[in-house]
Amino acid sequence: MIVDLTRILQEPRRFQLTLHSDWWRADEKAAQIQGLDAPVEACIAISRAGEHYILEGSIRGGLQLRCDRCLDCFTLPMDARFRIALSCTAQDDAEEEVELLEEDMGVGFIEGEEVDLAEVVREQIYLYAPIKCLCREDCAGLCPGCGANLNQGPCGCAPRQMHPGFSVLRNFKLVKE
Ligand SMILES: [Zn+2]
Ligand SMILES: [Zn+2]
Structure with a gap:
């Protein structure tokens, strides 16, 4: 879902998207994420804050992960909240701006005045998956x-x-x- 950011003002606009299991493509970046166990439902509010866009949302669904130890697939329920800032400014000029934001807030840079919400969700799924995937503690x-x-x-x-x-x-x- 591509959102035209020029239409976003201070007042948050809400977007809802459902991503079905065929949307996920396994890649090398996160080989342990095999796919989605159930459709992923994301609810994202976007608002403008100066030069930035603030994205706040929740993602629910189920991830199919591969156990690092036994290589079996297992389901990890996902129920995550996130808050990130997007900046359209060129990376060099942006540093000063970024300091004005909350310290623990992730900042992404985008080219052009649009954002693909499905890619935002994909990034959050990468972040949600544990670095060490185990089907159970004592696998x-x-x-x-x-x-x-x-x-x-x-x-x-x-x-x-x-x-x-x-x-x-x-x-x-x-x-x-
Ligand atoms: Zn044996
Ligand atoms: Zn295992």
Whole structure:
């Protein structure tokens, strides 16, 4: 949804958008986000504040993430609020302006006087996904021997299974002189 910012005044204007699962495209930037589990509903209010536009909104939906440890997909419900400022000013001139904004507020730069709200939502989804994705805190991961998902029970490998988190230790060898 492209919004023409020249039509935004101090009074906030509200936009509602629903993004369906076929909208999300997996990319390398966030490979652990496999897709959407349910349509994402976003409600965004845009207002003008001097040289900036303030975007305030909420996003609800469900993300399908891939567990870093067992590679299974799981759903992370999303219920996020955000507040960002957009600046049309060239990046060099903008620094002074940005200082006037709240410190913890994210600032984005846009070219031209328009913004694609779907891209704003996409950025927020990237920010929402955890850096370390685990289907559950104690995910047992994959057997380093046969690759079986150990959350589904033990595999047929040797009984002494190492926790996958420690499998890297196997690469260390004790050197005896
Ligand atoms: Zn897992
Ligand atoms: Zn195994």
